[in-house]
Amino acid sequence: MEKRDLLSFGSVVIDNVLVVKKFAAVNETVQAEKYRYTYGGAGANVAVASARLGARSGIFAVSGHDFERMNYKKHLVEQGVDIRGIIEAKKFPMPRSFIISKENSDDQVLYYYENKRGTARLLFENVEKARELASEYEIVHFSTGHFEFYYHLIKKRLLKNVLSFDPGQETFNYPYRVIRIIPHVHMLFMNNHEAKRIKELLKIKSLRELKGPKLVCVSLGASGSLVMFRGNLYRIPAVKPSRLVDPTGAGDSHRAGFLVALLKGYDVRTAARIASTVASFTIEAEGAQTNLPSWDKVIRRYEHFFKEKFPEPRSSWEETRKHLLEGNGYCAVS
DSSP states (O other), rough: OOEEEEESSSSSSEEEEEEEOOOOOTTTTOOSSSSEEEOOOHHHHHHHHHHHTTTEEEEEEETTTTTTTTTTHHHHHHHHEEEEEEEOSSSOOEEEEEHHHHTTTTOEEEEOOOOOHHHHHHHHHTHHEEEEHTTTTEEEEOOOHHHHHHHHHHHHHHSSSSEOOTTTHHHHHHHHHHHGGGGOEEEEEEEHHHHHHHHHHOOOOSGGGGGGGEEEEEGGGGGGGEEEEEEEEEEEEEOOOOOOHHHHHHHHHHHHHHHHHHHOOOOOOHHHHHHHHHHHHHTTTTSSSOOOOHHHHHHHHHHHTTTTTOOOOSHHHHHHHHHHHSOOOBBOOO
8 A cells, every 4th residue: 555645743733823013021011913813733734734735644643622613623624634643632622822923033932731641641542543543654753742652652663654853842841852852763853943952952062963863954044944964965045935924833834845845756955945935935924824835836936936947856755765764873964
């Protein structure tokens, strides 16, 4: 049986987005310019973005008793996401995030879990379900979620997939859980702040000393990204969006674009440029899943920005997969 493409482990969250002209100081009240709630959660963001790009994607996550009432279930099904990995909690709601967004600035984010222990219990009760579902997919992508569960799957060698990892803000919240997982994954995604923190935690001067991942991508915001693979360092520019509205979810759509492009047979440099293109759409609207592009839209913007015809795949997923899985060793990036 032909395998599906990408299974995203993470979370399904209701994002409450407030757009402001400035962040509030202590004891200061600031009038929000806009408010809306949107569908979010890093796991769901990656799964939906991948599906919009034509991939056969799925999600493994715990939802809440309001998953169907908030129409999130319907939304995922309509986007073409495989939801067999959704574990619906009956006694507590989905998590909420409260995102305060200011133009040309990093977001301020507050996160609320109703029942972390209940979420963990449901995940560990469904270990076999996770293993069986993952066996149908080429790539498993770990994003912000329950890292103890991820480590259990890895430690027990339950996953035979190419493993991708984006630790996100957990790099600062639960750093020891992050650095436990890094040596066991094949691709590592992070931003420059997270990269700096990982170097501090591991007491290394450069990510050249980082053991484990064969591909490392460091996002630099408006400055683009750096990608290292097989001794090559690629500097990728940020694709300019038509307007700057809300950066929420741009990192997740970037990861989705990168992974889907690899699965389609593009080489790493081209995949990174495609990822940059995908991320540019997310910034143009409030919410992580509001303005995700189709593959055709990515092609048009890629050609407009890079001033070249959209390339044909020059590699193959099988070849890239082989390089990602080969041996141990080091992944080098400055």
